[in-house]
Amino acid sequence: MAQRICFLGRGGSGKSTVAQNLGHALALKGYRVLLVGNDISLSSTLLLRGEADISPALEDYREHYEIDLADYVLPTASGVYCLELGSIDPGVGCLARGISLIDEMLDTQGVSNRLQLDFILYDISGETPCTGYILPIREGLMQRCVIVTNGSFASVTTANSLLQAILRASGADSFPVQLIVNNAPCVETKEELASYARRATIEILAYLDYCRELEYSSLAGKTVFDTAPHSACAERLRAIADDLLLSTIPTRLTPFPRRELISWLRRWQRRELDRRLALADQEGWNG
Helix, strand or coil: CCEEEEEEECCCCCHHHHHHHHHHHHHHCCCCEEEEECCCCCCCCHHHHCCCCCCCHHHHHHHHCCCCHHHHCECCCCCEEEEECCCCCCCCCCHHHHHHHHHHHHHHCCHHHHHCCCEEEEECCCCCCCHHHHHHHHCCCCCEEEEEECCCHHHHHHHHHHHHHHHHHHCCCEECEEEEEECCCCHHHHHHHHHHHHHHCCEEEEEECCCHHHHHHHHCCCCHHHHCCCCHHHHHHHHHHHHHHCCCCCEECCCCCHHHHHHHHHHHHHHHHHHHHHHHHHCCCCC
16 A cells, blocks of 8 residues: 655745655655645646646546546656646635545545555645645544745744644644755754754654755756756755655654744744844944
8 A cells, every 4th residue: 555645834845846856756766656736836746747737636526526537647757646636716615625535536446556656645735734634634544744844933833833733633642743854044943943843752854955956956847856866965865765765653742832832933033133143243244
């Protein structure tokens, strides 16, 4: 049975870029991977499929109430299969609930078996952990969650909210959740995030530092394995994919309560301000 991993995180954290590159890395290792996106812009699979069009499955399902899901799974040159769910009319329904429906169809229509999938990666858009986004966890569809943060205060707040929702939805004290720190700006920020991870009792799967190759490949609409396969960035992503292959032990999640989170963030902000002022003094800033 395919292992199901959902990628969560605040918009702008690089979640989709990370998920697509890791999917490509797994495919290059010989694994059969399906990436499912539910972003309105159909951008969750853009780096893998390039200029190829993709039909959003849920938009047709809502119109006809019956589809052959295999018609919406797009094979790509990367070796990763892609599936986009599409959008809903503004103010109508819940886009996230479609993930559970599509996951059920993957099994009942035999798509997973026919493709012999090893991994199904879900790039779940949305920053508010509403019932729809957490439903796949509550129903036991996901074996693991990876939260992507870029080290900003807002992305940490989102990560903490997601942990609270996962804890409530999983129905247990423990669930496999890992953190990928994408492009944290400095060592001090990484230390703060390590402190948060210890407090929340989640594992940091990887620190993915800024690399020019990843940025340029994304702007070109490709993964780094297409544009710079021998770069240090590509090697780092291969190593993170290797870590995804390892089994992870569920941990007892302990996210911050709201008041404690606010206090912690304020202390972090004061330390960051002191650091920047000290750096400015060293550079001779007298403003």
